Amino acid sequence: MATPISPAPQGFLPTLTRDDLARWPKAELHCHLDGSLRLETMLDLAREQGKLSALPSDSIDGLQDILRQVDDSETLEAYLRWFSYSLPLMQSREALRRIAYELAEDNAKENVRYLEVRYGPILHTDEGLTMAEVNEAVLDGLKAAEKDFGIRTGVIVCGLRDRRESASLAQAELAAQYRDQGVVGFDLAGGERGNPAELHGAAFYFARKHLLNITIHAGEAYGPESIRQALFKCGAHRIGHGTSLWQDEELLRYVIDRQIPLEICPTSNVQTHVVKGFKEHPLRKYLAEGVAVTINTDNRLFSRTSVTEELWRVHTECDVPANLVRDAVILGFRHSFLPWEEKQDFVRMVRSAIPQYA
Numbered sequence: 088m089a090t091p092i093s094p095a096p097q098g099f100l101p102t103l104t105r106d107d108l109a110r111w112p113k114a115e116l117h118c119h120l121d122g123s124l125r126l127e128t129m130l131d132l133a134r135e136q137g138k139l140s141a142l143p144s145d146s147i148d149g150l151q152d153i154l155r156q157v158d159d160s161e162t163l164e165a166y167l168r169w170f171s172y173s174l175p176l177m178q179s180r181e182a183l184r185r186i187a188y189e190l191a192e193d194n195a196k197e198n199v200r201y202l203e204v205r206y207g208p209i210l211h212t213d214e215g216l217t218m219a220e221v222n223e224a225v226l227d228g229l230k231a232a233e234k235d236f237g238i239r240t241g242v243i244v245c246g247l248r249d250r251r252e253s254a255s256l257a258q259a260e261l262a263a264q265y266r267d268q269g270v271v272g273f274d275l276a277g278g279e280r281g282n283p284a285e286l287h288g289a290a291f292y293f294a295r296k297h298l299l300n301i302t303i304h305a306g307e308a309y310g311p312e313s314i315r316q317a318l319f320k321c322g323a324h325r326i327g328h329g330t331s332l333w334q335d336e337e338l339l340r341y342v343i344d345r346q347i348p349l350e351i352c353p354t355s356n357v358q359t360h361v362v363k364g365f366k367e368h369p370l371r372k373y374l375a376e377g378v379a380v381t382i383n384t385d386n387r388l389f390s391r392t393s394v395t396e397e398l399w400r401v402h403t404e405c406d407v408p409a410n411l412v413r414d415a416v417i418l419g420f421r422h423s424f425l426p427w428e429e430k431q432d433f434v435r436m437v438r439s440a441i442p443q444y445a
């Protein structure tokens with residue numbers, strides 16, 4: 088029997104401020120490029136590309152109002168609809184380069200020192216770009232931002248659960264082709280229910296054989312069986328979300344013993360109704376029991392958040408004490424898809440930069 092998630096301790100009082108968290112050096116491991124644009128940039132691009140009528144509003148205020156409705160919606164639709172607004176604007180080299188550059192700039196501004204950005208190149212080929220052209224535009228934008236803002240970045244290429252295995256394989260091949268030029272991993276994203284990861288086995292075998300790091304969205308909209316598939320059939324090194332892991336006590340034990348990291352995205356999990364609310368999120372239980380939890384945004388725009396904001400909510404709404412918030416930040420660097428030596432340097436830096444808490 089799985090141990091249910093216990094309520095937060097009574098009388099928990101936050102000891103960190105939002106400014107503390109903004110100052111801390113941070114890593115971001117789970118961030119979708121097509122969900123993390125600036126609103127201003129969406130409007131700019133829509134105007135430039137003559138696609139303004141495809142957006143639900145032609146003003147920042149109007150778009151912000153519609154974004155706020157995501158929080159009140161009881162279905163996933165309001166959240167997912169935003170991809171149908173962003174993706175049509177991300178079909179040119181210039182747009183992709185700009186969005187990647189600005190995303191890294193926004194992360195650097197809140198002292199994210201290492202950023203892994205993920206996206207499915209095939210979703211950006213509707214107007215004639217090849218997947219290689221798409222990927223080069225994204226890498227180009229990130230490299231320019233690395234130079235300008237001193238942030239370190241990496242790209243995770245996503246295969247898509249609801250497409251054929253041949254499409255995932257083509258994206259795994261693309262990821263392998265750019266492995267030494269900024270691509271650090273391969274992922275599987277998209278609706279979990281009815282689209283099991285094991286149907287994409289050839290893509291994962293190819294990716295592993297070509298020495299790519301593997302992360303897979305699993306245990307988010309589906310139970311722990313999906314995490315088992317990701318780990319045992321596809322060879323995942325990290326799990327995206329893993330919110331349902333606690334329901335399978337033996338698997339939880341396995342994940343703790345092997346320190347298999349979870350990329351938790353708290354606000355997104357609340358908005359997509361994977362958890363009832365911040366107080367019910369299993370991340371507090373995971374951290375207390377020794378799971379390698381990392382805290383991430385998923386979609387900066389759609390979730391109206393940042394890495395700092397996610398950590399703030401983890402501390403003040405999920406009632407995670409300061410020492411465990413610090414642990415999660417360190418784990419973000421430790422479980423990045425960077426070369427080992429570079430990871431060690433980051434971990435040493437962050438350990439000395441963030442004070443210890445009782």
Ligand SMILES: [Zn+2]
Binds near residue numbers: 117119276304327385
């Ligand atoms: Zn995601």
